[in-house]
Amino acid sequence: MTFLALTTDFDAAWMAFKGVNILAFVAVALGAALGSYLIDTLSLRFILRAVGIKVGFFEFLKVKGASYLLNIINYNLALVLMAAVVKRRTERGWASSGSPFVMLNFIDLTVFGGLTVGAIIAGASPFEDVTTRIVGLIALGGFLAGPSLMAITRIKKGPAWLLKIVNHNLLEAFARISFGNMLLAILARSMLVLLYAVMNHLFLGLYGADVSIPNLLVYMPILSIVGFIPISISGLGSTQVLARRFYGPHVTTVTGEGAQFGVIDAFSTTSILIMVLLRVIIGLICTPFVTKMLADSPKEQQ
Numbered sequence: 082m083t084f085l086a087l088t089t090d091f092d093a094a095w096m097a098f099k100g101v102n103i104l105a106f107v108a109v110a111l112g113a114a115l116g117s118y119l120i121d122t123l124s125l126r127f128i129l130r131a132v133g134i135k136v137g138f139f140e141f142l143k144v145k146g147a148s149y150l151l152n153i154i155n156y157n158l159a160l161v162l163m164a165a166v167v168k169r170r171t172e173r174g175w176a177s178s179g180s181p182f183v184m185l186n187f188i189d190l191t192v193f194g195g196l197t198v199g200a201i202i203a204g205a206s207p208f209e210d211v212t213t214r215i216v217g218l219i220a221l222g223g224f225l226a227g228p229s230l231m232a233i234t235r236i237k238k239g240p241a242w243l244l245k246i247v248n249h250n251l252l253e254a255f256a257r258i259s260f261g262n263m264l265l266a267i268l269a270r271s272m273l274v275l276l277y278a279v280m281n282h283l284f285l286g287l288y289g290a291d292v293s294i295p296n297l298l299v300y301m302p303i304l305s306i307v308g309f310i311p312i313s314i315s316g317l318g319s320t321q322v323l324a325r326r327f328y329g330p331h332v333t334t335v336t337g338e339g340a341q342f343g344v345i346d347a348f349s350t351t352s353i354l355i356m357v358l359l360r361v362i363i364g365l366i367c368t369p370f371v372t373k374m375l376a377d378s379p380k381e382q383q
Contacts, residue, residue, distance in 0.1 A: 093335060093343025098351060100334070101287050107355070109287070113280035114359040117273060121145060124269035125163070125185065131262040132181050132254040134167060140374070146367030149360035160185070162371075169375050176250035184254040185270075187227040188263075192270045193302040194223030205295030207327070220302065231255045231263060277301065281352075288348040289334030300327045321349040 122138070122145045129136050136144075144166050148159035160182040168178035197220035200206065206213040234256035236247050246252075258266070278297045285292045292300075304320045304327070328348070329341040 088342075089346045090339045090343030093340040094347040094350075097288055097334070097344040097347040100289070101351075106284070106287055106351070109280060109283045110352070110355045110359060113276065114356060114363070116276050117280075118142075118145065118360075118363060120269070120273045120276060124266065124273060127262075127269060128185060128188070128254075128258070128266050129167070129181055131259070131266065132184075132257040134171060134181065136167075136170070143367040143370040144374070146363045147371040148364070150364035150368060152360065153357055166371065166374060169377075174250060177253050180251055180254040183251060184227070184230075184258070187230055187255075188266050188270050189274075190223040191225075191227035191267055192274055193305065194220040194226070195267075196271065196274060196298045197302050198224055200295045200298040203295055205293065206299050207296050208299075216299065216303070223302070227267070228263070231258065231260070274298075274301070284352045285328060285331070285348060288332070288344055290328050290331045290344065290348065291333060292328055292331045303327075321346060321353075324349045 122142050125145060126136055126138060126141045129141070144163055148162045151162050152159035160179070164175070164179040164182050167173065167181070168175060171178065198217060201213060201217045201220070206216070208216060230252065234247055234252050236243065238244075239247075247256075275294075278294045278301060281297055281301070282292060282294050304323060325342040325345050328345045329338065332341040332344045335341055335344060
């Protein structure tokens, strides 16, 4: 954050913000916040039910909403809250309760990896050849991560140490989900990533940066990994510095690297803050319900 503040062209950032259609900006944010909330909830509920954990839609809508408050700090803290609700409702152990959310991370890796590889094959990589190959190889590894773990949990014979790992409760969800349901989960999570790509495309367009959705599918996984690391709140600072390099050259309303970076700083700061604000509102509405849910007797929701 300090580096960002010291290197931002505030005049360019302010001019960029003043030129934005605020009504359109708020409309994009509302659509993205509500759309992602719904898709995220539906896909997570599907994954839980696919591994034998029954949870009501409206119940989990509240759980997902409450998790947004922790998501502001770090994504995995939000997953811990959801695992705690599963543990309380089903009387499972922590490893078993957390297993679907571990699998969720790997499904998302598969989605990001697959979309990135697809974008690169389609010729949408904005990087030099060497960088493209490196990003492509990493993306391919991410794409294979979820299915590989799923296949590993099907191993029935082997050394005792291997079977101990394969049968660990933390990998239980990988063993329980069918191949068909895994494909459906990947498809559902792909819709979420594509929604975020459309959101960023529209936000950037409002700031005068023309970044295509295929290019975003290459940029976004890298930015997501940086945001995943617990070194900033909601990606403020860390992802923004990288976003300058990715999106700055696409700004057409101003010239000069410093001014272009200022426009991207305005885009990233305002888009992150409005999404955080909307999710805080959702979280504050849902948290009392989840607090009561955790205090209730541990019965599995039918």
